[in-house]
Amino acid sequence: MQIIDLISQKNIVMNLDAKTEQEAIKKLSIKLFENDYINNAGGFYDDVLERESYTTTGIGNGIAIPHGKSDYVNESTVIFAKTTEGIEWNSLDGSKVRIIFLMAVNPRDKGKEHLQALAKIASRLMDDHFVRAIKEANTTEEVIQILSK
C-alpha cells in the first residue's frame, strides 16, 4: 500500500484555522468523523491527546505527527493539514507547526498494510526534499502529487 492509498482527497485540509494544538486535533478529529474514518470524535481526540502527553509529536521543521491507536477508528488513515498560522506544539526544535499529519490507527487491524504506509510517511519526513516539497505545496492537487511519488 502506498501513502496515497491511505490518505484520500477528503482527508486533505489546506487552510486549517486553529490557534492551539488541541484545537487543531479537535477540528481534524471532527473531519475524520464526518468522513466516516472514526465513529466517535471526542473519544478519538482523547486517545490522541493521551499519546501527546507522553512526548511531543512536534518533530521539528514546522511539522507535527499526532497519532492515536484508538478503538474509535473504523479504518486506519491519515489526515493531512496545512495551517493558516504557526501553532505552538512544544516541538523538538521549538518551531511552530504549519503542517500536520494526524494518524488514526485501528488497533484491530489484522494486516500490516496500513501500518506500513504510516511508517513510510514517517520515514519520508526525514527526507529534506520531501519536506521542502510538502511545505511549498499550495493546493490539494500538489499535495496529492507529492504523496503519490
Add this chain to the structure above:
Amino acid sequence: MSLKIVAVTACIAGIAHTYMAQANLKKYAEKSGYEIKVETQGSMGIENRLSQEDIDNADVVIFAVDTTVSGRDRFDGKKILELGTSAVVKDGKSAIEKAAALVSGN
C-alpha cells in the same frame, strides 16, 4: 575511518518515531560513509532483524528507544549508545557522531 554500526529503534506506540529514527540514522550514517543496519521493533513487530553475525561484526550499537529493547542480551559486551527516539529524530547527525566517538574512545 570506516565504521560498522547496528541499531535498534523502538517507540511507545510503534507507529511513527520508530521509523523516523530508523530513517534518520540511515541518512546520517550514509552521509559519513558508515555501514549501518537498523532493526525496528514497532507495531509491525520486529523487522530487519539483526543477525548475531551483524551484531558481532559491528563496531558500535545504537539503541534509539523509548521502551525496552527486545532481545537485549544479543548485544552483551558491545559498545552501546542509548538515546531516545526523539533525540535521534531531532539530530541524527550528532547521534552518529556520538557513536563514532564511542568507538574511538573520545
